[in-house]
Amino acid sequence: MGAQNLFFAMLRSDYSTPRRRQLNFTTDIPPEIFAAICEYLTPDDLFTLLRVCRYFRALLSASRSAYTQEIWRTSRLRSSELFDHRPPPKGMSEQQYMLLHYWLTKCQFCRGQKEWESKAYWPFKVRACRSCLLERTISKHRLLNEWKIPKGVLSCLPYISIGTYEIYWISDVIQVEFRFRTIPPATRTLWATKQQERVRHYLQDVEEFELAYKYNMIFWYYKEQESIRKSCMVDDIAAELAVDPQQLKELSAYEEPLQWPPKERDWAAWRHKIVIGAQQFTKLQRRKVDKRWSL
Ligand SMILES: [Zn+2]
Structure with missing residues:
Protein backbone atom coordinates (compact mmCIF):
# COMPACT_ATOMS: atom_id res chain seq x y z
CA MET A 1 0.00 0.00 0.00
CA LEU A 104 -10.30 27.64 -6.76
CA THR A 105 -12.31 27.66 -9.93
CA LYS A 106 -15.28 29.65 -8.65
CA CYS A 107 -15.62 32.93 -6.79
CA GLN A 108 -14.56 32.26 -3.20
CA PHE A 109 -17.29 34.53 -1.79
CA CYS A 110 -20.47 33.40 -3.57
CA ARG A 111 -19.11 30.10 -4.96
CA GLY A 112 -20.52 30.91 -8.38
CA GLN A 113 -24.02 31.79 -7.10
CA LYS A 114 -23.95 35.39 -8.35
CA GLU A 115 -21.88 35.04 -11.51
CA TRP A 116 -20.40 32.00 -13.16
CA GLU A 117 -17.18 33.66 -14.32
CA SER A 118 -14.53 34.65 -11.80
CA LYS A 119 -10.93 35.78 -11.81
CA ALA A 120 -7.95 35.60 -9.48
CA TYR A 121 -7.12 39.14 -8.38
CA TRP A 122 -3.51 38.65 -7.34
CA PRO A 123 -3.02 42.09 -5.75
CA PHE A 124 -5.91 41.31 -3.34
CA LYS A 125 -5.08 37.59 -3.00
CA VAL A 126 -8.66 36.58 -3.81
CA ARG A 127 -10.66 34.90 -6.53
CA ALA A 128 -13.87 36.81 -7.12
CA CYS A 129 -16.67 37.27 -9.59
CA ARG A 130 -17.37 40.81 -10.79
CA SER A 131 -20.31 41.27 -8.45
CA CYS A 132 -18.42 40.19 -5.30
CA LEU A 133 -15.40 42.23 -6.36
CA LEU A 134 -17.46 45.39 -6.75
CA GLU A 135 -19.12 44.87 -3.35
CA ARG A 136 -15.72 44.71 -1.68
CA THR A 137 -13.77 47.38 -3.53
CA ILE A 138 -13.76 51.14 -3.87
CA SER A 139 -12.12 53.58 -6.27
CA LYS A 140 -9.20 55.83 -5.38
CA HIS A 141 -11.39 58.77 -6.42
CA ARG A 142 -13.93 58.03 -3.66
CA LEU A 143 -11.28 57.17 -1.09
CA LEU A 144 -9.64 60.58 -1.55
CA ASN A 145 -12.74 62.73 -2.03
CA GLU A 146 -15.40 61.03 0.04
CA TRP A 147 -13.57 58.93 2.63
CA LYS A 148 -10.77 61.53 2.95
CA ILE A 149 -8.09 58.84 3.21
CA PRO A 150 -4.61 60.40 3.24
CA LYS A 151 -2.56 59.75 0.10
CA GLY A 152 0.20 58.37 2.34
CA VAL A 153 -2.12 55.56 3.46
CA LEU A 154 -3.16 54.70 -0.10
CA SER A 155 0.43 54.31 -1.18
CA CYS A 156 0.78 51.52 1.43
CA LEU A 157 -1.95 49.44 -0.20
CA PRO A 158 -2.09 47.03 -3.12
CA TYR A 159 -4.55 47.94 -5.88
CA ILE A 160 -5.72 46.96 -9.33
CA SER A 161 -5.71 49.50 -12.11
CA ILE A 162 -7.78 49.78 -15.25
CA GLY A 163 -5.94 52.35 -17.32
CA THR A 164 -4.93 54.94 -14.75
CA TYR A 165 -8.02 54.27 -12.66
CA GLU A 166 -7.14 52.59 -9.34
CA ILE A 167 -9.37 50.32 -7.29
CA TYR A 168 -8.70 49.22 -3.68
CA TRP A 169 -9.90 46.40 -1.43
CA ILE A 170 -12.10 48.01 1.26
CA SER A 171 -11.05 45.82 4.21
CA ASP A 172 -7.37 46.47 3.36
CA VAL A 173 -8.05 50.21 3.43
CA ILE A 174 -9.80 50.02 6.82
CA GLN A 175 -7.04 47.87 8.32
CA VAL A 176 -4.14 49.98 7.06
CA GLU A 177 -5.80 53.27 7.89
CA PHE A 178 -6.45 52.06 11.45
CA ARG A 179 -2.82 50.95 11.77
CA PHE A 180 -1.62 54.28 10.36
CA ARG A 181 -3.68 56.31 12.83
CA THR A 182 -2.75 54.20 15.87
CA ILE A 183 1.03 54.18 15.52
CA PRO A 184 2.91 57.11 17.07
CA PRO A 185 3.12 60.05 14.59
CA ALA A 186 6.93 60.10 14.89
CA THR A 187 7.24 56.58 13.45
CA ARG A 188 4.56 56.93 10.73
CA THR A 189 6.91 57.96 7.95
CA LEU A 190 9.26 55.05 8.56
CA TRP A 191 6.34 52.61 8.81
CA ALA A 192 4.79 53.97 5.59
CA THR A 193 8.10 53.71 3.71
CA LYS A 194 8.45 50.04 4.67
CA GLN A 195 4.86 49.28 3.69
CA GLN A 196 5.23 51.06 0.34
CA GLU A 197 8.36 49.08 -0.43
CA ARG A 198 6.67 45.80 0.50
CA VAL A 199 3.59 46.59 -1.65
CA ARG A 200 5.74 47.70 -4.59
CA HIS A 201 7.68 44.42 -4.55
CA TYR A 202 4.51 42.38 -4.18
CA LEU A 203 2.79 44.13 -7.11
CA GLN A 204 5.87 43.58 -9.25
CA ASP A 205 5.88 39.88 -8.30
CA VAL A 206 2.22 39.33 -9.17
CA GLU A 207 2.34 41.25 -12.42
CA GLU A 208 3.40 38.22 -14.43
CA PHE A 209 0.49 36.17 -13.06
CA GLU A 210 -1.91 38.94 -14.05
CA LEU A 211 -0.38 39.18 -17.52
CA ALA A 212 -0.53 35.42 -18.09
CA TYR A 213 -4.21 35.58 -17.25
CA LYS A 214 -4.79 38.52 -19.54
CA TYR A 215 -3.27 36.75 -22.52
CA ASN A 216 -5.21 33.55 -21.88
CA MET A 217 -8.61 35.16 -21.71
CA ILE A 218 -8.12 38.38 -23.55
CA PHE A 219 -11.66 39.06 -24.76
CA TRP A 220 -13.37 38.24 -21.48
CA TYR A 221 -10.65 40.11 -19.60
CA TYR A 222 -11.22 43.32 -21.57
CA LYS A 223 -15.00 43.19 -21.22
CA GLU A 224 -14.63 42.52 -17.54
CA GLN A 225 -12.24 45.43 -17.04
CA GLU A 226 -14.61 47.77 -18.85
CA SER A 227 -17.58 46.69 -16.72
CA ILE A 228 -15.64 47.02 -13.45
CA ARG A 229 -14.35 50.50 -14.21
CA LYS A 230 -17.75 51.68 -15.46
CA SER A 231 -19.44 50.47 -12.30
CA CYS A 232 -16.85 52.15 -10.04
CA MET A 233 -16.99 55.43 -11.98
CA VAL A 234 -20.78 55.48 -11.70
CA ASP A 235 -20.41 55.06 -7.93
CA ASP A 236 -17.99 58.04 -7.91
CA ILE A 237 -20.44 60.25 -9.84
CA ALA A 238 -23.46 59.09 -7.80
CA ALA A 239 -21.65 59.92 -4.54
CA GLU A 240 -20.63 63.37 -5.81
CA LEU A 241 -24.05 64.35 -7.14
CA ALA A 242 -26.10 62.48 -4.52
CA VAL A 243 -28.06 60.35 -6.99
CA ASP A 244 -28.87 56.65 -7.01
CA PRO A 245 -26.09 54.77 -8.89
CA GLN A 246 -28.67 52.27 -10.10
CA GLN A 247 -30.47 55.07 -11.98
CA LEU A 248 -27.22 55.99 -13.72
CA LYS A 249 -26.66 52.38 -14.76
CA GLU A 250 -29.98 52.54 -16.58
CA LEU A 251 -28.80 55.41 -18.83
CA SER A 252 -28.23 54.36 -22.43
CA ALA A 253 -24.74 55.93 -22.29
CA TYR A 254 -23.78 53.45 -19.57
CA GLU A 255 -23.98 50.50 -21.92
CA GLU A 256 -22.16 52.23 -24.79
CA PRO A 257 -19.08 50.10 -25.46
CA LEU A 258 -15.65 51.71 -25.49
CA GLN A 259 -13.16 50.77 -28.14
CA TRP A 260 -10.40 48.68 -26.57
CA PRO A 261 -7.96 49.58 -25.34
CA PRO A 262 -9.68 52.86 -24.42
CA LYS A 263 -7.53 55.90 -23.85
CA GLU A 264 -8.04 58.09 -20.80
CA ARG A 265 -9.74 60.71 -23.00
CA ASP A 266 -12.31 58.06 -24.08
CA TRP A 267 -13.01 57.37 -20.42
CA ALA A 268 -13.31 61.12 -19.77
CA ALA A 269 -15.83 61.47 -22.64
CA TRP A 270 -17.84 58.51 -21.31
CA ARG A 271 -17.79 60.00 -17.79
CA HIS A 272 -19.00 63.34 -19.15
CA LYS A 273 -22.08 61.69 -20.71
CA ILE A 274 -22.93 60.00 -17.41
CA VAL A 275 -22.45 63.27 -15.49
CA ILE A 276 -24.89 65.02 -17.86
CA GLY A 277 -27.38 62.19 -17.31
CA ALA A 278 -26.89 62.48 -13.54
CA GLN A 279 -27.42 66.25 -13.63
CA GLN A 280 -30.68 65.74 -15.49
CA PHE A 281 -31.80 63.36 -12.75
CA THR A 282 -30.96 65.91 -10.04
CA LYS A 283 -32.82 68.66 -11.96
CA LEU A 284 -35.86 66.40 -12.24
CA GLN A 285 -35.70 65.58 -8.54
CA ARG A 286 -35.46 69.29 -7.67
CA ARG A 287 -38.43 70.10 -9.89
CA LYS A 288 -40.50 67.41 -8.18
CA VAL A 289 -39.58 68.82 -4.74
CA ASP A 290 -40.38 72.41 -5.85
CA LYS A 291 -43.75 71.26 -7.21
CA ARG A 292 -44.61 69.61 -3.90
CA TRP A 293 -43.74 72.83 -2.00
CA SER A 294 -45.79 75.02 -4.34
CA LEU A 295 -48.91 72.90 -3.83
ZN1 LIG B 1 -19.02 36.01 -6.28
Missing part, protein backbone atom coordinates in the same frame (compact mmCIF):
# COMPACT_ATOMS: atom_id res chain seq x y z
CA GLY A 2 1.46 3.39 -0.98
CA ALA A 3 2.05 6.08 1.64
CA GLN A 4 -0.93 8.09 0.41
CA ASN A 5 -3.35 5.16 0.48
CA LEU A 6 -2.13 4.09 3.89
CA PHE A 7 -2.61 7.59 5.20
CA PHE A 8 -6.17 7.90 3.94
CA ALA A 9 -6.98 4.35 5.09
CA MET A 10 -5.93 5.42 8.57
CA LEU A 11 -8.49 8.21 8.40
CA ARG A 12 -11.35 5.88 7.57
CA SER A 13 -13.39 4.64 10.49
CA ASP A 14 -13.41 1.06 9.15
CA TYR A 15 -9.63 0.87 9.47
CA SER A 16 -9.69 0.10 13.16
CA THR A 17 -11.05 -3.26 14.29
CA PRO A 18 -12.83 -3.57 17.63
CA ARG A 19 -9.61 -4.95 19.15
CA ARG A 20 -7.41 -2.18 17.88
CA ARG A 21 -7.46 1.20 19.59
CA GLN A 22 -8.40 3.97 17.14
CA LEU A 23 -5.50 6.20 16.26
CA ASN A 24 -5.83 9.68 17.70
CA PHE A 25 -3.90 12.09 15.55
CA THR A 26 -3.97 14.91 18.06
CA THR A 27 -2.23 12.87 20.77
CA ASP A 28 -0.54 9.94 19.02
CA ILE A 29 1.19 11.60 16.09
CA PRO A 30 3.63 14.43 16.73
CA PRO A 31 3.58 17.27 14.17
CA GLU A 32 7.02 16.26 12.84
CA ILE A 33 5.72 12.80 11.87
CA PHE A 34 2.58 14.33 10.44
CA ALA A 35 4.75 16.64 8.32
CA ALA A 36 6.82 13.66 7.12
CA ILE A 37 3.66 11.76 6.07
CA CYS A 38 2.30 14.83 4.29
CA GLU A 39 5.41 15.04 2.14
CA TYR A 40 3.98 12.19 0.08
CA LEU A 41 0.65 13.86 -0.54
CA THR A 42 -0.24 15.99 -3.54
CA PRO A 43 -1.62 19.54 -3.05
CA ASP A 44 -5.05 18.12 -3.94
CA ASP A 45 -4.75 15.59 -1.11
CA LEU A 46 -3.68 18.33 1.28
CA PHE A 47 -6.74 20.43 0.47
CA THR A 48 -8.93 17.35 1.01
CA LEU A 49 -7.19 16.65 4.31
CA LEU A 50 -7.65 20.22 5.40
CA ARG A 51 -11.40 19.69 5.36
CA VAL A 52 -11.33 16.48 7.42
CA CYS A 53 -11.17 17.96 10.94
CA ARG A 54 -10.13 21.00 12.95
CA TYR A 55 -6.79 19.47 13.90
CA PHE A 56 -5.68 19.01 10.29
CA ARG A 57 -7.12 22.36 9.38
CA ALA A 58 -5.10 24.07 12.11
CA LEU A 59 -1.92 22.25 11.08
CA LEU A 60 -2.31 22.85 7.37
CA SER A 61 -3.63 26.41 7.47
CA ALA A 62 -0.90 27.96 9.60
CA SER A 63 0.48 30.46 7.11
CA ARG A 64 3.36 31.53 9.37
CA SER A 65 4.51 28.09 10.47
CA ALA A 66 7.74 26.99 8.80
CA TYR A 67 6.60 23.33 9.15
CA THR A 68 3.34 23.99 7.35
CA GLN A 69 4.98 26.01 4.61
CA GLU A 70 7.51 23.22 4.09
CA ILE A 71 4.72 20.62 3.77
CA TRP A 72 3.01 22.62 1.01
CA ARG A 73 6.23 23.57 -0.73
CA THR A 74 7.44 19.93 -0.85
CA SER A 75 4.07 18.79 -2.10
CA ARG A 76 4.02 21.43 -4.84
CA LEU A 77 7.55 20.67 -6.00
CA ARG A 78 6.94 16.90 -5.95
CA SER A 79 3.97 17.47 -8.26
CA SER A 80 5.89 19.89 -10.47
CA GLU A 81 4.56 18.24 -13.63
CA LEU A 82 1.12 19.51 -12.60
CA PHE A 83 1.96 22.66 -10.73
CA ASP A 84 4.06 25.73 -11.17
CA HIS A 85 7.66 25.42 -10.02
CA ARG A 86 7.80 29.20 -9.50
CA PRO A 87 7.72 30.17 -5.82
CA PRO A 88 4.73 32.12 -4.55
CA PRO A 89 4.99 35.92 -4.71
CA LYS A 90 6.72 37.34 -1.65
CA GLY A 91 4.20 37.87 1.13
CA MET A 92 1.87 35.08 -0.04
CA SER A 93 1.71 31.73 1.75
CA GLU A 94 2.09 28.44 -0.13
CA GLN A 95 -1.56 27.54 0.58
CA GLN A 96 -2.87 30.84 -0.73
CA TYR A 97 -0.70 30.44 -3.81
CA MET A 98 -2.06 26.97 -4.57
CA LEU A 99 -5.61 28.06 -3.85
CA LEU A 100 -5.45 31.04 -6.12
CA HIS A 101 -3.43 29.46 -8.87
CA TYR A 102 -5.07 26.04 -9.16
CA TRP A 103 -7.59 25.00 -6.60
Whole structure:
Protein backbone atom coordinates (compact mmCIF):
# COMPACT_ATOMS: atom_id res chain seq x y z
CA MET A 1 0.00 0.00 0.00
CA GLY A 2 1.46 3.39 -0.98
CA ALA A 3 2.05 6.08 1.64
CA GLN A 4 -0.93 8.09 0.41
CA ASN A 5 -3.35 5.16 0.48
CA LEU A 6 -2.13 4.09 3.89
CA PHE A 7 -2.61 7.59 5.20
CA PHE A 8 -6.17 7.90 3.94
CA ALA A 9 -6.98 4.35 5.09
CA MET A 10 -5.93 5.42 8.57
CA LEU A 11 -8.49 8.21 8.40
CA ARG A 12 -11.35 5.88 7.57
CA SER A 13 -13.39 4.64 10.49
CA ASP A 14 -13.41 1.06 9.15
CA TYR A 15 -9.63 0.87 9.47
CA SER A 16 -9.69 0.10 13.16
CA THR A 17 -11.05 -3.26 14.29
CA PRO A 18 -12.83 -3.57 17.63
CA ARG A 19 -9.61 -4.95 19.15
CA ARG A 20 -7.41 -2.18 17.88
CA ARG A 21 -7.46 1.20 19.59
CA GLN A 22 -8.40 3.97 17.14
CA LEU A 23 -5.50 6.20 16.26
CA ASN A 24 -5.83 9.68 17.70
CA PHE A 25 -3.90 12.09 15.55
CA THR A 26 -3.97 14.91 18.06
CA THR A 27 -2.23 12.87 20.77
CA ASP A 28 -0.54 9.94 19.02
CA ILE A 29 1.19 11.60 16.09
CA PRO A 30 3.63 14.43 16.73
CA PRO A 31 3.58 17.27 14.17
CA GLU A 32 7.02 16.26 12.84
CA ILE A 33 5.72 12.80 11.87
CA PHE A 34 2.58 14.33 10.44
CA ALA A 35 4.75 16.64 8.32
CA ALA A 36 6.82 13.66 7.12
CA ILE A 37 3.66 11.76 6.07
CA CYS A 38 2.30 14.83 4.29
CA GLU A 39 5.41 15.04 2.14
CA TYR A 40 3.98 12.19 0.08
CA LEU A 41 0.65 13.86 -0.54
CA THR A 42 -0.24 15.99 -3.54
CA PRO A 43 -1.62 19.54 -3.05
CA ASP A 44 -5.05 18.12 -3.94
CA ASP A 45 -4.75 15.59 -1.11
CA LEU A 46 -3.68 18.33 1.28
CA PHE A 47 -6.74 20.43 0.47
CA THR A 48 -8.93 17.35 1.01
CA LEU A 49 -7.19 16.65 4.31
CA LEU A 50 -7.65 20.22 5.40
CA ARG A 51 -11.40 19.69 5.36
CA VAL A 52 -11.33 16.48 7.42
CA CYS A 53 -11.17 17.96 10.94
CA ARG A 54 -10.13 21.00 12.95
CA TYR A 55 -6.79 19.47 13.90
CA PHE A 56 -5.68 19.01 10.29
CA ARG A 57 -7.12 22.36 9.38
CA ALA A 58 -5.10 24.07 12.11
CA LEU A 59 -1.92 22.25 11.08
CA LEU A 60 -2.31 22.85 7.37
CA SER A 61 -3.63 26.41 7.47
CA ALA A 62 -0.90 27.96 9.60
CA SER A 63 0.48 30.46 7.11
CA ARG A 64 3.36 31.53 9.37
CA SER A 65 4.51 28.09 10.47
CA ALA A 66 7.74 26.99 8.80
CA TYR A 67 6.60 23.33 9.15
CA THR A 68 3.34 23.99 7.35
CA GLN A 69 4.98 26.01 4.61
CA GLU A 70 7.51 23.22 4.09
CA ILE A 71 4.72 20.62 3.77
CA TRP A 72 3.01 22.62 1.01
CA ARG A 73 6.23 23.57 -0.73
CA THR A 74 7.44 19.93 -0.85
CA SER A 75 4.07 18.79 -2.10
CA ARG A 76 4.02 21.43 -4.84
CA LEU A 77 7.55 20.67 -6.00
CA ARG A 78 6.94 16.90 -5.95
CA SER A 79 3.97 17.47 -8.26
CA SER A 80 5.89 19.89 -10.47
CA GLU A 81 4.56 18.24 -13.63
CA LEU A 82 1.12 19.51 -12.60
CA PHE A 83 1.96 22.66 -10.73
CA ASP A 84 4.06 25.73 -11.17
CA HIS A 85 7.66 25.42 -10.02
CA ARG A 86 7.80 29.20 -9.50
CA PRO A 87 7.72 30.17 -5.82
CA PRO A 88 4.73 32.12 -4.55
CA PRO A 89 4.99 35.92 -4.71
CA LYS A 90 6.72 37.34 -1.65
CA GLY A 91 4.20 37.87 1.13
CA MET A 92 1.87 35.08 -0.04
CA SER A 93 1.71 31.73 1.75
CA GLU A 94 2.09 28.44 -0.13
CA GLN A 95 -1.56 27.54 0.58
CA GLN A 96 -2.87 30.84 -0.73
CA TYR A 97 -0.70 30.44 -3.81
CA MET A 98 -2.06 26.97 -4.57
CA LEU A 99 -5.61 28.06 -3.85
CA LEU A 100 -5.45 31.04 -6.12
CA HIS A 101 -3.43 29.46 -8.87
CA TYR A 102 -5.07 26.04 -9.16
CA TRP A 103 -7.59 25.00 -6.60
CA LEU A 104 -10.30 27.64 -6.76
CA THR A 105 -12.31 27.66 -9.93
CA LYS A 106 -15.28 29.65 -8.65
CA CYS A 107 -15.62 32.93 -6.79
CA GLN A 108 -14.56 32.26 -3.20
CA PHE A 109 -17.29 34.53 -1.79
CA CYS A 110 -20.47 33.40 -3.57
CA ARG A 111 -19.11 30.10 -4.96
CA GLY A 112 -20.52 30.91 -8.38
CA GLN A 113 -24.02 31.79 -7.10
CA LYS A 114 -23.95 35.39 -8.35
CA GLU A 115 -21.88 35.04 -11.51
CA TRP A 116 -20.40 32.00 -13.16
CA GLU A 117 -17.18 33.66 -14.32
CA SER A 118 -14.53 34.65 -11.80
CA LYS A 119 -10.93 35.78 -11.81
CA ALA A 120 -7.95 35.60 -9.48
CA TYR A 121 -7.12 39.14 -8.38
CA TRP A 122 -3.51 38.65 -7.34
CA PRO A 123 -3.02 42.09 -5.75
CA PHE A 124 -5.91 41.31 -3.34
CA LYS A 125 -5.08 37.59 -3.00
CA VAL A 126 -8.66 36.58 -3.81
CA ARG A 127 -10.66 34.90 -6.53
CA ALA A 128 -13.87 36.81 -7.12
CA CYS A 129 -16.67 37.27 -9.59
CA ARG A 130 -17.37 40.81 -10.79
CA SER A 131 -20.31 41.27 -8.45
CA CYS A 132 -18.42 40.19 -5.30
CA LEU A 133 -15.40 42.23 -6.36
CA LEU A 134 -17.46 45.39 -6.75
CA GLU A 135 -19.12 44.87 -3.35
CA ARG A 136 -15.72 44.71 -1.68
CA THR A 137 -13.77 47.38 -3.53
CA ILE A 138 -13.76 51.14 -3.87
CA SER A 139 -12.12 53.58 -6.27
CA LYS A 140 -9.20 55.83 -5.38
CA HIS A 141 -11.39 58.77 -6.42
CA ARG A 142 -13.93 58.03 -3.66
CA LEU A 143 -11.28 57.17 -1.09
CA LEU A 144 -9.64 60.58 -1.55
CA ASN A 145 -12.74 62.73 -2.03
CA GLU A 146 -15.40 61.03 0.04
CA TRP A 147 -13.57 58.93 2.63
CA LYS A 148 -10.77 61.53 2.95
CA ILE A 149 -8.09 58.84 3.21
CA PRO A 150 -4.61 60.40 3.24
CA LYS A 151 -2.56 59.75 0.10
CA GLY A 152 0.20 58.37 2.34
CA VAL A 153 -2.12 55.56 3.46
CA LEU A 154 -3.16 54.70 -0.10
CA SER A 155 0.43 54.31 -1.18
CA CYS A 156 0.78 51.52 1.43
CA LEU A 157 -1.95 49.44 -0.20
CA PRO A 158 -2.09 47.03 -3.12
CA TYR A 159 -4.55 47.94 -5.88
CA ILE A 160 -5.72 46.96 -9.33
CA SER A 161 -5.71 49.50 -12.11
CA ILE A 162 -7.78 49.78 -15.25
CA GLY A 163 -5.94 52.35 -17.32
CA THR A 164 -4.93 54.94 -14.75
CA TYR A 165 -8.02 54.27 -12.66
CA GLU A 166 -7.14 52.59 -9.34
CA ILE A 167 -9.37 50.32 -7.29
CA TYR A 168 -8.70 49.22 -3.68
CA TRP A 169 -9.90 46.40 -1.43
CA ILE A 170 -12.10 48.01 1.26
CA SER A 171 -11.05 45.82 4.21
CA ASP A 172 -7.37 46.47 3.36
CA VAL A 173 -8.05 50.21 3.43
CA ILE A 174 -9.80 50.02 6.82
CA GLN A 175 -7.04 47.87 8.32
CA VAL A 176 -4.14 49.98 7.06
CA GLU A 177 -5.80 53.27 7.89
CA PHE A 178 -6.45 52.06 11.45
CA ARG A 179 -2.82 50.95 11.77
CA PHE A 180 -1.62 54.28 10.36
CA ARG A 181 -3.68 56.31 12.83
CA THR A 182 -2.75 54.20 15.87
CA ILE A 183 1.03 54.18 15.52
CA PRO A 184 2.91 57.11 17.07
CA PRO A 185 3.12 60.05 14.59
CA ALA A 186 6.93 60.10 14.89
CA THR A 187 7.24 56.58 13.45
CA ARG A 188 4.56 56.93 10.73
CA THR A 189 6.91 57.96 7.95
CA LEU A 190 9.26 55.05 8.56
CA TRP A 191 6.34 52.61 8.81
CA ALA A 192 4.79 53.97 5.59
CA THR A 193 8.10 53.71 3.71
CA LYS A 194 8.45 50.04 4.67
CA GLN A 195 4.86 49.28 3.69
CA GLN A 196 5.23 51.06 0.34
CA GLU A 197 8.36 49.08 -0.43
CA ARG A 198 6.67 45.80 0.50
CA VAL A 199 3.59 46.59 -1.65
CA ARG A 200 5.74 47.70 -4.59
CA HIS A 201 7.68 44.42 -4.55
CA TYR A 202 4.51 42.38 -4.18
CA LEU A 203 2.79 44.13 -7.11
CA GLN A 204 5.87 43.58 -9.25
CA ASP A 205 5.88 39.88 -8.30
CA VAL A 206 2.22 39.33 -9.17
CA GLU A 207 2.34 41.25 -12.42
CA GLU A 208 3.40 38.22 -14.43
CA PHE A 209 0.49 36.17 -13.06
CA GLU A 210 -1.91 38.94 -14.05
CA LEU A 211 -0.38 39.18 -17.52
CA ALA A 212 -0.53 35.42 -18.09
CA TYR A 213 -4.21 35.58 -17.25
CA LYS A 214 -4.79 38.52 -19.54
CA TYR A 215 -3.27 36.75 -22.52
CA ASN A 216 -5.21 33.55 -21.88
CA MET A 217 -8.61 35.16 -21.71
CA ILE A 218 -8.12 38.38 -23.55
CA PHE A 219 -11.66 39.06 -24.76
CA TRP A 220 -13.37 38.24 -21.48
CA TYR A 221 -10.65 40.11 -19.60
CA TYR A 222 -11.22 43.32 -21.57
CA LYS A 223 -15.00 43.19 -21.22
CA GLU A 224 -14.63 42.52 -17.54
CA GLN A 225 -12.24 45.43 -17.04
CA GLU A 226 -14.61 47.77 -18.85
CA SER A 227 -17.58 46.69 -16.72
CA ILE A 228 -15.64 47.02 -13.45
CA ARG A 229 -14.35 50.50 -14.21
CA LYS A 230 -17.75 51.68 -15.46
CA SER A 231 -19.44 50.47 -12.30
CA CYS A 232 -16.85 52.15 -10.04
CA MET A 233 -16.99 55.43 -11.98
CA VAL A 234 -20.78 55.48 -11.70
CA ASP A 235 -20.41 55.06 -7.93
CA ASP A 236 -17.99 58.04 -7.91
CA ILE A 237 -20.44 60.25 -9.84
CA ALA A 238 -23.46 59.09 -7.80
CA ALA A 239 -21.65 59.92 -4.54
CA GLU A 240 -20.63 63.37 -5.81
CA LEU A 241 -24.05 64.35 -7.14
CA ALA A 242 -26.10 62.48 -4.52
CA VAL A 243 -28.06 60.35 -6.99
CA ASP A 244 -28.87 56.65 -7.01
CA PRO A 245 -26.09 54.77 -8.89
CA GLN A 246 -28.67 52.27 -10.10
CA GLN A 247 -30.47 55.07 -11.98
CA LEU A 248 -27.22 55.99 -13.72
CA LYS A 249 -26.66 52.38 -14.76
CA GLU A 250 -29.98 52.54 -16.58
CA LEU A 251 -28.80 55.41 -18.83
CA SER A 252 -28.23 54.36 -22.43
CA ALA A 253 -24.74 55.93 -22.29
CA TYR A 254 -23.78 53.45 -19.57
CA GLU A 255 -23.98 50.50 -21.92
CA GLU A 256 -22.16 52.23 -24.79
CA PRO A 257 -19.08 50.10 -25.46
CA LEU A 258 -15.65 51.71 -25.49
CA GLN A 259 -13.16 50.77 -28.14
CA TRP A 260 -10.40 48.68 -26.57
CA PRO A 261 -7.96 49.58 -25.34
CA PRO A 262 -9.68 52.86 -24.42
CA LYS A 263 -7.53 55.90 -23.85
CA GLU A 264 -8.04 58.09 -20.80
CA ARG A 265 -9.74 60.71 -23.00
CA ASP A 266 -12.31 58.06 -24.08
CA TRP A 267 -13.01 57.37 -20.42
CA ALA A 268 -13.31 61.12 -19.77
CA ALA A 269 -15.83 61.47 -22.64
CA TRP A 270 -17.84 58.51 -21.31
CA ARG A 271 -17.79 60.00 -17.79
CA HIS A 272 -19.00 63.34 -19.15
CA LYS A 273 -22.08 61.69 -20.71
CA ILE A 274 -22.93 60.00 -17.41
CA VAL A 275 -22.45 63.27 -15.49
CA ILE A 276 -24.89 65.02 -17.86
CA GLY A 277 -27.38 62.19 -17.31
CA ALA A 278 -26.89 62.48 -13.54
CA GLN A 279 -27.42 66.25 -13.63
CA GLN A 280 -30.68 65.74 -15.49
CA PHE A 281 -31.80 63.36 -12.75
CA THR A 282 -30.96 65.91 -10.04
CA LYS A 283 -32.82 68.66 -11.96
CA LEU A 284 -35.86 66.40 -12.24
CA GLN A 285 -35.70 65.58 -8.54
CA ARG A 286 -35.46 69.29 -7.67
CA ARG A 287 -38.43 70.10 -9.89
CA LYS A 288 -40.50 67.41 -8.18
CA VAL A 289 -39.58 68.82 -4.74
CA ASP A 290 -40.38 72.41 -5.85
CA LYS A 291 -43.75 71.26 -7.21
CA ARG A 292 -44.61 69.61 -3.90
CA TRP A 293 -43.74 72.83 -2.00
CA SER A 294 -45.79 75.02 -4.34
CA LEU A 295 -48.91 72.90 -3.83
ZN1 LIG B 1 -19.02 36.01 -6.28
